[in-house]
Amino acid sequence: MVMPARAAADDTDWRSFSGGIAPGATIEQIGQDRGFTCTLGLIAGDPASHRLYGITAGHCDRTGDARSPVVHFSEADSPDVARPLGTYIASRDTDGSTPTGNDELPLYTDAGVIAMQDGVRIASFKIAGVYPVRGVVGDRKDLPYGTEVCKYGMRTGETCGPITVASKYTITAEVRAIHGDSGSALYRKNNDGTVDVIGLASNVDDETGTTQFFWVAPVLKALKLQVCGCGAN
Template sequence: MLKRIALLIVTAMAMFGFLAVGPAAAAERAVLGGGSGILLGGEAMCTLTTIGHDNAGRLVGITAGHCGEPGMAVEAPDRQDLGVLGHMVAKSRELDYSVIEFDASRVTPVNRVGNVTITGIGAPASFPAIVCKEGLTTGNTCGVVWGDLLQSNETWTQMCVIEGDSGSPVVLGTTLVGMVNAYVGFACLGPELGTNIDVIMGDINARGGAGAGFRPI
């Protein structure tokens, strides 16, 4: 009887040990898309404009240039436990955009965040169209397009934006037409000023490297 009991104990321990060293659960990923909040360099809170793949297959995203400097780590502000998700790799001060290269093993890219869905990239919107954005701070807001008031690279709208919304995707329906860069005068009262996405993509393609040939998810 004692031998049988011992055999049962050894068998149970062996089974437990087998289960304990089984395949580990897959690491949790951050879900990111145009409109997701991002944290750069552990300090700057901004919004991702869009995410997708470039012509080299890299998972890349776009945000406002003034949010950080190349080399800065990118995290999800509400899920810092997931660690570093990527790094800023390029920046244009003139057009105020930056390119982020994400670790594809840590990020699940999506084309819808909140009330904004991105299915493609298009030309700037014109008066009196209504465009919308999804931002880290003010969420989903919409407003009339005033148009190109200063130069062909920028479009002014009447959307509500404040700090943290920098980089937010500006969409006409489901077409990405711009990014949020600033507001004039007072937050949510003065007009929003943003760079046209076709200009940004043209500059990225001309420079080559990360982001060239970008295609949104």
């Protein structure tokens, strides 16, 4: 059973869930002298193979700088135990480079896809263990100026605000985020308690107080993945 991790009053350096991994948790690759941390945005599945994948930002893939390509997480019940999540199979940074993989992902994105190891415990497929995913928004016409959206990051928890621009490749919103929130899922809440997923947190503009997100729909389409989040967990 997952313990829902709702928005915290204060920023945190690490976020984990009881019983396993969930979207919104901290993920980390271990470098030579420090760790590289980001947020697991979503868990997606391949309907054909039934394999599970973690989705985050592409610039979070630090395989070239890490001691090991393995991405780790921890559980709330044993926060000091680094548990293997998996390894990146594809990633693309905002400059078009591919830290891992070839050209599986769209050219204009900031997305990383982690093949989850067999046996990884899932605390919840729901974002933050709270929000079931109903669908994926892929058309900017569905996100007019002022649409209220939220993200859930491992540093700042859930923060919400209006969309200022929805363009072909990115969405900009007045949603607070800081270093470590990269990879957070951007979502729109529905009246039934579910959410529609929109994008992945990429970078922050401190001067304007906005965060830029890249659309996640093209990433899922490219790898033929479906977002998990509607089951009992």
